[in-house]
Amino acid sequence: MAGLRERKKAATRKRILDCAAQMFRQDGYEASRIEDIAEAAELSVATFYNYFGSKADLLLAAVLEETAMVMDSVEACIGAPAATLEAAFGAIVGTYFEKSFQYTSRELWRMAVARTMLDPEAEFSRRYIAIDRELSDQLCRFLAGMQGRGLVRAGAEIDPAGRLLFNNVNMNFIEYMRASGMTAAEVRAKVMAESAPLLARLAG
Structure with missing residues (x-):
């Protein structure tokens, strides 16, 4: 029962x-x-x-729900076959932006980010920051997996590289969130262009 x-x-x-x-x-x-x-x-x-x-609790729950959906889709990308590191990362980046704002909206994400800025010590803000950490950890695990498959060179520093890649994705997500006319394809292309030098070094 x-x-x-x-x-x-x-x-x-x-x-x-x-x-x-x-x-x-x-x-x-x-x-x-x-x-x-x-x-x-x-x-x-x-x-x-x-x-x-409260309604604010609903806001956080909606953001968390969408993030969980995105993370599940990224896990599928991580496990999928890939010929190159760039192709594998490109699939993940596409997932980030194609899945965003389907369950929520740009407005809700703006509200969520604004709340973290206005009250950084609130439980809402701490949980929001934890989401970013989980997403960053996921990219580090992705690179470790690519290294195990020989698509990232041996000896490459995985954790710092994963954090850098996520920071770039995150900054572009904020731009995507602000710019109502920006498409998922446009922001994906921007992230890939900016990440290309690091991906090339990782692939060796």
Whole structure:
């Protein structure tokens, strides 16, 4: 019975989050009310607060949900065959930007980043920073795997290189988030051009 209760709670939480993400995309974060989100999820407001303490908690949860989707897709890229390091990294970069703003939106990411700047010591900010660390660690694991497959030269310093690649991706993500007219293809090309010298050194 405990397992069934947990599954029901998880399903309810996901339903609230899906309704909120859809409403945030359609109406905007500020215009979306908790009462409307609860109604869309077919719950009372009191039940809503059993799952999320505030609309800001929903914002973080939506960002985390999308990030988890992206990370899962990147894991598939990491395990896929690749002829070169550049091709493998290019598949990952494409995934980053093609999967972004499908579950959330540029507005939600702007709100999330703004919150981390305004209150860097808040729990929200700490969890957001942890997301970046997980993404950076994932790229380091990617390079280690490429080294094991002979696509990164032996002796290359994996961790610093992985952090550098992620920092470049992250800075371009911020630009992509700000520039509403920028396409996923355009930002991918920019990241690949800027990463090319480091990729060449890694490939040796």
